[in-house]
Amino acid sequence: MFDFVRKHNRLFQLILLVLILPSFVALGVNGYSNFMDGSNAAVAQIDGQKITRAEWDAAHRQQSERLRQQQPTLDPKLLDSAEARQQSLDALVMERVLQAAVRKQHWQVSDEQLRHVFLTDPQFAALRQPDGSLNAALLASQGMNGPMFERRLRDNMAQEQVLRGVMNSAIGSNNLSAQAFDAFFQRREVRLLTLSPAEFAAQVKPADAEIEAYFKDPANASKFQLPEVAQIDYVVLDVDGLKASVSVAEKDLKDYYEQNRNRYTVAEERRASHILIKADKAAPEAEKAKARARAEELLAQVQKAPASFADVARKNSQDEGSASRGGDLDFFPRGAMVKPFEQAAYALKPGEISKVVESDFGFHIIQLTAVRGGDTKSFDSVRAEIEAEVRKQLAQKRYAELAETFSNTVYEQSDSLKPIAEKLGLSIRSALVQRKPSADAQGPLASAKLLDLVFSKDSLQNKRNTEAVEFGPSQLVAAHVTDYKPARMPAFDDVKAQVSQLLVARQAAALAVKAGTEKLAALKASGDPMSLPEAQTVSRMQPGKFSPKVLKAILQADTSKLPSFVGLEAGDGSYVIAAVTQVLPREGQMADPARAAQQYAKAWSSAETNVYYKALKAQLKTTIKAPAAAASAVASN
Structure with missing residues (x-):
């Protein structure tokens, strides 16, 4: 069963999705106490229906537990952060918005649609029996039955229909995508001058009274206030x-070793080569008899000359995957091959050749070439590992x-x-x-x-x-x-040096801006950028050392007439003057225009879907009481 779960991890994630999304349940026996302690307070409201703090807490716990199971090493503080809780609330709100839209817009999923998705979607392959019916045993292992799965899949499909039309609405042509990508990858030649506050700091000499006034200004209080x-x-x-406080007896360690001996045994694997003569399971008996007869002929050849097995396989085997390798299948464990093949291979000794073996694929002749594994580690060699595990269990x-x-x-x-x-x-x-x-x-x-x-x-x-x-x-x-x-202001004398430093930086930045704007005006008047430092080429893909703010200003500059001059405060106190002297096309061409058009359409569809979802929220009068709700919800846990 565990092998099956590992191999079908994506399926179980989908089952969990269908199981969990619609099932933020009521609070049960804790309902009254939760109501009294504020858990019944609304953190959001959609179409007149509220989401309570308790529902949000439950949704966040479920999401956190799923992430812990998927990523055991995940830092717990990431799950307990305001951002993680906000994501849980956003997901819960979106679910309720889509549920309300389904009701308002009367979306329905017919039995035919439901069956079509179940029978054709690859993600449900493991849930389908050969006759197309539902695998009840597998569902039961996940705590579900057929009607429950059908109802939740139907609800999920109905919610998907609300956004599906918008999600697939954009069409990306090669011309449109080329224009968009050209603008995105466009390069610009620019000359840049940065006026730093450090260049003007020596000109600033604030008096003590000015420094103290800056400190006492309420607008600056947050810069000096000591936190609570x-x-x-x-x-x-x-x-x-x-772990250190629990006692572990030697007998308990040995008992654990014996009870879990298979965990310390290296699984046996066998390497074999085979010759396959194909015969479909449903083929007429005469055709199958002909295939068996051919296999018997080849068996007689390799029995006379076992060393020729690889050559015979290369020339005669109908297994396209292994024939070119002389029939070699490499090492395989139990459970990897069809049952008749496995039973025959595990009954052979190295070098032996089987009789003709029939499987659903046809008739096989098997030669066992090697065996590895099957050894059990000694108790002494794994004692430390066992003690750590037993201590953990006892702890x-x-x-x-x-x-x-x-x-x-x-x-x-x-x-x-x-x-x-x-x-x-x-x-x-x-x-x-x-x-x-x-x-x-x-x-x-x-x-x-x-x-x-x-x-x-x-x-x-x-x-x-x-x-x-x-x-x-x-x-x-x-x-x-x-x-x-509590949060408090320090004594002025204790922070005077810090206050002076900030004030000097502020006044030096003002001088840098003043000098920069004057320089910019002179450059615009002359139209000559040659006094600026050497030109360099920038683009969104190659921003160089430019900050995002400066790069954005350069790429948004009006280039209808060149050179184009822009000036801005860079955010660190400096003033930047940029002269765009040339607009250059992007380097190279798109390797795959069709793929670019698909990406363009996908980007537009995503943007339109977000706008439509926001419109739905507005139409359904969605209100979210955050971040205040976030703080109270965290405190309630």
């Missing part, structure tokens, strides 16, 4: 921390036993983390944190959910422990604030 910080104690319960079991105790204790004895630390033998750690995780934060300190709780009213004013937060698979953390400093 909290000094916290925190304790962590995780599997890694429990996971211990974690499951202690997780509820951890959560309850930090809540019930909320004035300190000392009780839970002593009860479970955990160490209390300390850290200085801000509302958002630092760029280099790891582990629990990278959890936005934990930090939201740290800076909540309950933690700061009521001096209570945070609730236990899961910051990764089998990882819990709780924190307690020991000291808090």
